[in-house]
Amino acid sequence: MNIELTVNGVRREFTIAPGETLLELLRRTGYKGVKKGCEAGDCGACAVLLDGRAVNSCLVLAAKVDGHTVITVEGLADDGTLAPLQEAFLDTGAVQCGYCTPGMLIAATDLLNRNPRPSEEEIKEGLSGNLCRCTGYVKQVEAVKLALTRMNGGNDA
Amino acid sequence: MSLPKVSEFVRPTDLAAALHELESVNARIVAGGIDVVLFPGDTTKLVDISGIPLSGINSDAEGIVIGATTTMTALIESPLIADYLGGVVTTMLHHLASPLQRNLATIGGTLISAHPWSDVIPLFLVLGARVSYYDGTEHTVPIAQFYAESMFRQRIILTAVRLPAFPPGTAAAFIKFSRTAFDIAVLNCAALVQITAGRCTAARIAVGGAPQRGYLLPHAGEVLTKSGALTAEIIASAARTARDEADISDDMRASAAYRRNLVEVGVQRALGQIKDKLEAGV
Known part of the structure; x- marks a missing residue:
């Protein structure tokens, strides 16, 4: 079957199998920033923004999202300029092996889009569906705080 | 993982059409889709109900x-x-x-x-x-x-x-025990208490993940309605009754003995929260 999907601002047509997941579709069509982890909705490595909200793409059937809008980690930068969250993840060392990073960035983007001044607890809840096996999660929370400070016009400290 | 057995995906736009589509063998409704993807079984046909106005x-x-x-x-x-x-x-x-x-x-x-x-x-x-x-x-x-x-x-x-809708003087609480914030429950419990003219006129207590699906504990609720007031002693008594009344077993997440302790603690905490809420007039 065929579906139309707007991915990172580009409207595209895809031929899919009726039982294919959005994760499989995105990866086989070149969006390799969408990571395949647990394939059970537990790790969050495959997160994408679906109509602006972060979801596990491994749990989404591609046939269900005909006509919808998807943003992957490849779509977060603006014409080569990293988004504030991406810069902050680099600057705080929130990236080690990097496998969880795309999903973390997507989840954090959803959080900040609907809650511009989250508390530390809200940041932790916002990232609670993203597993990281390298860090202790401290750096990612710091990164979100740093991005917030910069986005709200404050200094790095 | 994609679902290789699925060969058909339909999008009915009203309930009658959706019900008709479900007459096929191995047809299944898909809404959010999580359970369909995680537990597809022999599903060969998916009936997407997101085109039917059922949200709100x-x-x-x-x-x-x-x-x-x-x-x-x-x-x-x-x-x-x-x-x-x-x-x-x-x-x-x-x-x-x-x-x-x-x-x-x-x-x-x-x-x-x-x-x-x-x-x-x-x-x-x-x-x-x-x-x-x-x-x-x-x-x-x-x-x-x-x-x-x-x-x-x-x-x-x-x-x-x-x-x-409930009249004023009603409060409810929910308690979950899990290994991490995002993990599924080792045990959860919920309670609702209604106070009318200073007396407990309705009380319901339930546990879930014990490990079977959630169910009400009517005897524990009766401890409250028969005693009348929501005092610390009566809360403790209801929690002990819940502990004895609950149908509990072992599974990979916890032993029955541990779960039984959690029932008492969970019910006590839930009723304690309710008492605080009622006293604060929430």
Whole structure:
């Protein structure tokens, strides 16, 4: 079957199998920033923004999202300029092996889009569906705080 | 993982058409889709009901009506749900899965999946929620009856769940025990107490993930209604009754002995929260 999907601002047509997941579709069509982890909705490595909200793409059937809008980690930068969250993840060392990073960035983007001044607890809840096996999660929370400070016009400290 | 057995995907736009599509062998409804992807079984045909207008949260004189395809995120972000009975449903939802999953999961899907660890079911049992479903005609039944009779029938489409309005002097609480914030429950419990003219006139207590699907503990509730007042001693007595009354067993997450302890602690905490809320006039 065929579906139309707007991915990172580009409207595209895809031929899919009726039982294919959005994760499989995105990866086989070149969006390799969408990571395949647990394939059970537990790790969050495959997160994408679906109509602006972060979801596990491994749990989404591609046939269900005909006509919808998807943003992957490849779509977060603006014409080569990293988004504030991406810069902050680099600057705080929130990236080690990097496998969880795309999903973390997507989840954090959803959080900040609907809650511009989250508390530390809200940041932790916002990232609670993203597993990281390298860090202790401290750096990612710091990164979100740093991005917030910069986005709200404050200094790095 | 994609679902290789699925060969057909249809998008009916009304309930009658959806029910007709479900007549095929191995056809299944897909809404949020989480359970379909994780537990596809022999499903060969998917009937997507997201094109049927079943989403939304509305209030009327009888309470709140939640459409079946309303997502958990829509519920968490709803002022109506936040204002309902001290925000107890919102509190429960913050304990439920991750934001990523809550953006997909629907209230109808979670009620139909009826997982034993469901956080929604024990709370909706004590609230006395009513479930509406369509099998050619519309039916609305109490949630306990839905699980006892309706849901195991072939070809029904859950359309809405209704949360009743309560008079002032009613409070509810939800407690979840899990290994991590995002893990499913080792045990959860919920309670609701109604005080009229200083006396406890209604009380319902439920546990879930014990490890079977949530159920009410009527004897523990009776301890409260027979005793009248909500004192620390009566709360402790109700919690001990719940501990003895609960049908508990072992599984990979916890031993029965540990769970039995959790029942007492959970019920005590839930009733303690309710006492605090009632005294604070929430």
